[in-house]
Amino acid sequence: MIGGASQADIAILVISARKGEFETGFERGGQTREHTMLVKTVGVRNLIVLVNKMDDQTVNWDEARYREIEGKLSLYLKTCGFKSEKDTIFIPCSGRTGAMLIEHPGPKVVSWYTGPTFIEYLDRISSFDRNIDGCLRMPIVQRYKDMGVIVLGKIESGQVRVGDRCLIMPNRTRVEVTNIYYEDIETDSSVCGENVRLKLKNVEEEEISPGFVLCDMIHEPCHMGRAFDAQVAIIDCNSIITVGYSAILHLYTTVVKVELKKLISLIDRKTGNETKLSMPFIKQDQTAIVRFELSEPNATICIETYKDFSKLGRFILREDDHTVAVGQVLKINP
Template identity: 60%
Template structure:
């Protein structure tokens, strides 16, 4: 006899499992529900209208820092403080190009950094003199074939070892997009860094090698192709571009059969992770070394069988992303440094910010003032949701900013801080049973702390979302459950939110040294 559904604190606000579906976080779900409400706010409608207007135009006006400032003054002089979001969107017209954050992910040595660097060169972001400098350094490190990787692999360790350690960051522009490249490390030892990159991404770019043997190594169990795919989906990334690299290799020679073989092996797993083959996945053959199909199609007919767009052309054609511009200002801090003051970096996940704004850094509740805003190579007086920016802060010591800190506006409630919470999780890979007392590393955006499973509340049917068995003794691979977790560090909490209210800080992963164990989202913050 089937068990009747088990209630679970449904009278408590934010606790009802009906408010969130297990498919929202399930890496194997058929459908993905985005974290933010899809209905456009008033500010977003203005932004969408401007994007449509711009898309219809044939040329974009040239914008200098001076004209941008003039546009800013004229567009905001009559706008009240209570309508800050709309004012910022109007001022953003001066920038014209939509921000797009892309994450290069995949197995080590697939060619991620080489593709990123070569694309930057083709887009004009790396001049010939800089390229020649990189070539000289590559020869010194006996890495002539990896010269383009030096554009994003900037540390001595990365250049000497030939692997990415930190998330490299660079940018270039297309006709309609301002594109930020996040180059994630492919080695399994640096997956936590990759998770931080995935949290900032709008689009994932999975790079796989077409070279005989290399694709198989990355895709088999233990390779990072599988784990990275699951992690970007768990991070809320909805669109996947698969670059099948090294098509020019002597073992491949732009063979369509090899391209189709890799494509046919990947599609079932991508679907299993929740990506839709038609809407969410695009395959593009390329050569990172030669630059083929990165910016444009090559002049030589190396792949006459491929009739799709080149990589940069496809990125430029993507429709605008819906942004939470009307929401409270939230910027998870991913990096900090000193430069005539304290500067923090990050992607704005909600709302907007202007020079002079008063903010608070959570979880320590330090009040700061934003004195300068830098958007790539331009100093500006505002920034909006979706942009990767640098903010100079006043009234703060560097040691007060820790991993996982979030910059919030003082005009609204700051983000929550928690150390005991209930969450719905899906165990994606674990060889043994998981029971109360189990510990793992919890990753929420930039925060990484040890967490302990306190209680298994109820099992959840992954197909129907119904609660089935209350108080199970254990869970195992493939199980979904509502569970209670507590941070192991005594007395300290980290920034987190309910998934249904603010998805970027409501998603998390649980990892052990050998890999990702579970993904989940937060249902209730207890304390």
């Protein structure tokens, strides 16, 4: 889910309006909360909330139930960083009948909702600004062999053409792009924002792993490292976190184990100012500046500071299949 969300510009959160089902997903530790936090952390810009099952007999298109869900969820979305009017929209709907997905069922069914249907809203979304003229950055999601080596991913910056000579980081493998496929159609070029398949030569499938990044050879390639300073927000941890703590780092499509090496300072969530640590640990609902290092000796990953390239500068820390913290890379250490 995290790897897929990392490539998305828009997320669709489907909520059940049925009595008890929304409450189960929204309570602390529920998937509604976790998934909302995850999509914002990995950089999703717009969120569409479909309040589904409005036709259920326990709801029957009741406006009060819809407003109750909208009110509770809107407050949480703000804490995640979504701006209610600019970034999000709530739409009541029925997946069973299709009401409000393509067409409005009419005032006899839903007299109180006058906003757009799901498809109407999608059609109204403005195009996103893309850095087409920037350096090529395509994090690799998957690779396989089919009459040559194929890599899949979303071009996050720049563009690529057939015949381009590129680098695969962090191994600095020199490759040439021989074929480009966009939506299963072969093309001569592709630009940022597009999910593509590229056929490469001068490389073997075993030399590529998810999380590697395809870069052009004109600009400086992406940074790589094994230790970094970061600002982390602890969102769900039942115990204290001290030096030596380890968790699974999810950074775009990279998944590696990291270890906490140093606690640097605390961040006051109200003022944003740094303060000294009064205790040798951090805990839930605290934000801190810390230093992480990859657990595997001699390993390196493609990584950027959040300021320089946000897609490769955001990360999530998970433990036992739940999200412990979210963070941003501040500095890559040599």
